[in-house]
Amino acid sequence: MAWNQPxxxxxxxxxxxxxxxxxxxxxLKSWQRKLTALLRPGGKGxxxxxxxxxxxxxxxxxxxxxxxxxxxxxxxxxxxxxGRLIEVKPPGMHWRSxxxxxxxxxxxxxxxxxxxxxxxxxxxxxxxxxxxxxxxVQYQFTDPVxxxxxxxxxxxxxxxxSESAIREVVGRSTLDELLVGSTRxxxxxxxxxxxxxxxxxxxxxxxVTTVNLEDVQVPDAVIPSQRDANKAQADKERFIVEAxxxxxxxxxxxxxxxxxx
Numbered sequence: 001m002a003w004n005q006p007x008x009x010x011x012x013x014x015x016x017x018x019x020x021x022x023x024x025x026x027x028l029k030s031w032q033r034k035l036t037a038l039l040r041p042g043g044k045g046x047x048x049x050x051x052x053x054x055x056x057x058x059x060x061x062x063x064x065x066x067x068x069x070x071x072x073x074x075x076x077x078x079x080x081x082x083g084r085l086i087e088v089k090p091p092g093m094h095w096r097s098x099x100x101x102x103x104x105x106x107x108x109x110x111x112x113x114x115x116x117x118x119x120x121x122x123x124x125x126x127x128x129x130x131x132x133x134x135x136x137v138q139y140q141f142t143d144p145v146x147x148x149x150x151x152x153x154x155x156x157x158x159x160x161x162s163e164s165a166i167r168e169v170v171g172r173s174t175l176d177e178l179l180v181g182s183t184r185x186x187x188x189x190x191x192x193x194x195x196x197x198x199x200x201x202x203x204x205x206x207x208v209t210t211v212n213l214e215d216v217q218v219p220d221a222v223i224p225s226q227r228d229a230n231k232a233q234a235d236k237e238r239f240i241v242e243a244x245x246x247x248x249x250x251x252x253x254x255x256x257x258x259x260x261x
Contacts, residue, residue, distance in 0.1 A: 067098040074110035076144045079103075088144060107144035112209055114138045115155070119163050121170045129175040134215040135188075137162045137195065139208050146205030154204050158195075161202075162211075165194040178216045188213050 070093050071077040077089035081102045089104070096102040116136045123129045139158060141147045151157050169191045170178065177183040192211040199206050 063098050067096045067102075069094055069096065069104055071106065075106050075108050078105045078107060078144050078148055080105070085145065085149070105144075105148060107141055107147055109140065109142055109144060112138050112140055115159060115162070116214075117159065117163055117166070119166060121167050123170060123175045123178065124172050125174050129218070131170070131175065131178060132215075132217045133166060133170065133178075133213065134217075135162075135166060135191075136212045136214055137208060138210045138212075139206050141205055142207040143205030146203050150203040150205060154206060157202060157204055158199065158206055161198045162191075162195050165191050165198065169194060175218075178213075184213050 069077065071089050071091045073091045075091065077094060079086045079089060079096055079102055081097070082100075086102070094104075096104055114136055116134070119133050119135075121131055121133055123131060137158065141154070147154055169187055173183075173187055177187065188211045191213075192208055195211065196208045199208065
């Protein structure tokens with residue numbers, strides 16, 4: 001008898017190898033009836049169906065409970081629905097539609113952050129003095145919406161704006177003004193004003209509280225040249241004083257001689 005003939009040695013089930021059995025549909029129908037019995041209250045699987053419904057209710061309750069959140073006194077909650085801005089929540093307990101419908105981003109609007117910067121800048125001296133500056137900028141995120149949506153990286157923006165402003169202000173100042181403590185507050189005031197003006201033009205939502213010029217140093221490689229320049233400046237001033245003293249002595253004598261003659 002051929003191998004692929006009905007009743008052959010390898011076809012004892014009445015089908016070709018690899019074909020589904022004739023009871024596949026019946027098995028699917030049986031599983032469907034069992035699932036329906038489990039989910040139908042009062043049916044054959046009443047106890048199991050009750051447990052399933054209870055589990056579903058618990059999951060739904062947990063999902064709804066996940067929408068509760070708290071905003072602290074120093075914070076604001078920015079609510080988004082499918083990525084779109086909805087509102088800004090004040091401090092307190094609130095509820096939102098759970099994920100993935102709504103999301104909340106908490107932004108601290110009261111804490112003061114600080115960034116330190118180091119930069120090498122040329123002053124406005126005639127000999128273009130080169131100095132190393134160490135300064136710090138303290139700031140707050142006072143507008144949470146602008147902080148989240150106006151700029152991609154507020155901290156990087158603040159860093160670049162601060163260094164640019166310091167370079168501009170120091171570039172218009174002399175080395176003596178940087179080294180003398182009495183003139184530093186004016187330099188930091190102008191720096192703060194310029195930084196804030198630039199940040200406002202970018203709508204960053206950042207408010208600068210203070211700018212501190214912590215240290216001013218002349219680089220070691222520049223010190224010899226700086227000394228030579230200072231010595232030349234001192235020699236110039238000395239020669240001017242000597243010339244004025246000589247003029248003060250010789251001119252009156254010449255005028256007296258002329259008058260006598």
